[in-house]
Amino acid sequence: MSIVKEFLLLKRDLGGLIILFIMPLVLVITVTLIQDSTFKTVSDSKIPILLVDNDKGSVSKTVFENLEKSNLFSVVTQIDNKTITEDVARENVYKGKFQLAIVIPENLSSDLQAKVDQNVEKIVSSLGMTDSTSASEPQRIIKEKEVKLYFDPAVQMSFKNAVMSSIDKMISQIETKSIYTTFQNQLGEGTTDFEQKSFISFKEIIPKINNKEVRPNSVQHNVPAWTLFAIFFIVIPLSINIVKEKSQGTFIRLRTNPVSNLVVIIGKTITYSIICMIQFYMMVAVAVFLFPSIGLPSLNIEGHLALMSVVALFSGFAAIGFGILLGTVASTQEQSAPFGATSVIILAAIGGIWVPVFAMPKIMQIIAKSSPMNWGLDAFYDVLLRNVSFLEIIPKISLLFLFFILTTAIALFYDKKKRTV
Template sequence: MLRILDIAFKDLLQLSRDFKVFMFLLIMPILFTFLFGYAFGGFGGESDSRLPVGYLALDDHWVTDKLHRLLANSEVIRLEESVLFSEADLEKLVAEGDLAAAVIVPQGYGKAVVKDKTVRLIVIADTSVQAWTTVKAELLSAASRIDGAARTAEVMENMELEGVPFDYAFDQTLSAWEEPPITIHETSSLALEKANLANRALAHTSPGMMLQFAIAGLLTAAQVIVAERKSRTLQRLLTTNTRRIHVALGHYLAIFLLIFAQFSILITFGQIALGVNYFRLPQATLLAAFCAALCISAMGLLIGVLAKNEEQAIIFSLVPMFVFAGLGGAWVPLEVTGETFRVIGHLSPIAWGMDGFENIVARGLGVESVLIPSAALAGYGALFFALAVWRLNAAEEK
């Protein structure tokens, strides 16, 4: 046991002196998390998940202002306004998909509402898209509230005994909607949390880049193993009472500690700096990280044993990185791919790692959802480790 620890400590000492280790394991994943996170709308203005709706008011009545306030405070739509917008501009933006819809308040709208005359808001929309239903419901709701408030105020103003001024009654009626007797909050799942696109982008990118660059970082660890074999230092080790299994376990332990430390740092960084909720279920996150580190470390050992020289170690690390990361959904979520690709993708251990982490940080599932991905990762780890030890022993016979 002591020999295994000694070999692991020696490896870590060697690796700590290689700048590439820090570059691949920490700097690159953080940079790429920002890059992919930004590309997928994880930062800045794109974080508002409400549907963008153009707004153009051709009327300056106070009722129109009330309508504007209602729409601007909507939890479903986000008003996109500009004094430069024309009707034609709005049509173009809707046609190009930049806006979910556009609403134009015609001149005389406010006055018509007060006088109970028929007036229609002008809405520009592509009615074939799914978002239209949502926008339509929200616009109808706002327009109905304005109309309802106007009618109520009219009745109250015309009451014979204690007539109430129209605008006061209008405001009171409208604000009554703010505190309805029954309020329904959606709490059946974490769907509300999921709806936050910013969190979702980072919840995918953060574990994706972490897993991808854990594999990339293997090239440094593999190079240590290759150099040991090439310089025949391994042979020398075997002239002491050190056995091959000690050597394999020592190297494996060093890579595992390195990868697990990387995960710990990046998970903490993701939680604190990016708001990715890894700590929602700390024990599940720990299990997923532990099993992912077991698997990737064994892959590193196998690469080190298979590679004949440093160049091969680089190739053997980077090729699986690209294949496993791409196939396993580290770049693009497997949910958006077809069923066949999803099945094939799960040949990659990265897919199981992504499942494990995303079940916690993106899908809001429980601890049990991490068990199968963790078992799959541990299984891959056992397979890679067995292959590495077999290959190492086979080399002895040559």
Template structure:
């Protein structure tokens, strides 16, 4: 059996060697794409759609400030806040885990006693101002020490930096507006309808601190390279379904398949030969793009793609992504009757999978319907696995669901192809 498997692999390599130009395209095309797209996206602002994004809001304050923030979030037209997951109240720890898994894009954690301490701080500042005009009311303990407050922001590690900055600026404006309203209210309460200069502003009392949702608190800053290297590697990997299906169609039209079936060689050996051969191509494609991201990108002024500590997991993820692509190529080559059917359909289908799977546009920025559709794309499963490894410091256990989906997809495609081929030959 091993001899037959080796001969099957040799046959596939010979077929690829005869189409040397097509083989070069499989390696040159993704390199050009990943360099071009990364250069374009590196400094561009990734706009989000008009739909409302859910924000996890952990309200440890329970006061007027929290109520105002909730109203302003809802009134913003961009966000909506949630404080429960599956009917359970959300804590800062559960919010951190949910954001780290990519279930939600961000979480906003309000500290305890925010409203009460902010009011005290404002009253102290107002009292100091009134003292300068000999109008002090002596109703406020100006010597009471009030600690500054930090509103913690958690972002999904896969979130674009430009999106994060836009979110932080929007929430910063909400908080600043709330603070200003309280300051004016305090002066109006003390001076009636009069006004006074706002000396001693409390604008720095509430500070924002972006927190890492990673359990190890590893400082990972997402960038365009961390998205484009795995994304366009997947595009190249899935594009192998085109030459694979074309070669299978050639075998049928030239009579090679009939001669192979006349030999005492099981079908699974022939399929295993194709699978091993094209898996090697997938790994070579991925390693080539990784080398470009690691050594060429810094020369172009782009961030370097880091693989230290992730190389083995990335290779495992690539193997199973390659299996899914090979499964598609096998079933396409089985169903297609001519090269004119397999080639354009395969290329178009890869483009559709890439668009739906989040290679071009992040899934969270898609309309709600397309977000559900994206979950059907094997390219999306693989991309999520890459994100878990590179951005979320995931382990083999964390990417096990994506690996299982990709492997089952491969098995399902191969079974359908075998059953269809047997039925066609039996007629």
């Protein structure tokens, strides 16, 4: 009957039902669409950038061609049919009209070639392969050149680093080619073909499951994270219902029955565990069946659903324990609702739901280990992405269950102490 009572309370609370079922679905669809489109923006569509060519030489021509060939950028050299100057480029970027402007300095090609010629001549002369007259001629001092990059102030640091790395690699290849060509001319080997392709390359080794490559995508990362967020949001309606029972006198009437408070809590635990599992299966169903129809990758749950269900169940236990504790300690709904929402958001923030734990400062990485959301998220990732067995997730689900036992015990002790006084 305690379970029936909880379902009747939920049935009468339309707002609570919307929070429990509709909002999580809207959340996971919206966030996944945003992140997936962000990935596509970087990889599939080109970002317009401004190029100011003060060099008019071979280097700037090569930079322009390489940028045009890339899958990341489309080069803009004119605005309103006027050639872009550095001042115009800086103004447009700082106003947010473009994310990036590249300014190539004057005489870059000629000075680069002159500097390479000087260095090659030094090496060749040290080998005794040139006459003493040419070797003793004074050399012109050539100052280093700077390729200026203007970024939109709103651009993320990761984008800046990626762009700077790409351009640095491009310039290095141009310098290397110039050095090879100069050596070629100095040695008189006009027909020698120097290989320009990098000798050392990188290859990503992708893990395989059943001879199929496992490629993580935005769906596999977002669905577990926001499912956990939704599960923990039951803290709000659960704590509010407990506070209502206390304020309306329902809890006193329940205590007059010949049952302990533990029975009432077990009823709440069973009811909200069912709610958590319904939430979980709804999120999974949306990720599997709806996502492909709106242009998102489908969630691959092949062989994982049983273990994912176990993780969801124990994550639900942790959320229920926290909700029971909050509802027991809080005196009014004005205390339980804001504190519950805020605490869930804090647990999500430090648990790696929004920002990956490895990207946090060291102190926050340590703090993250104390968040039950972090335990649940790691367990989900272990099952979905790392293909672990049940034995390997036991430590994490044990922590979740221990959190439930601890918070429930504190709630029972607090309630008994308060009634005793």
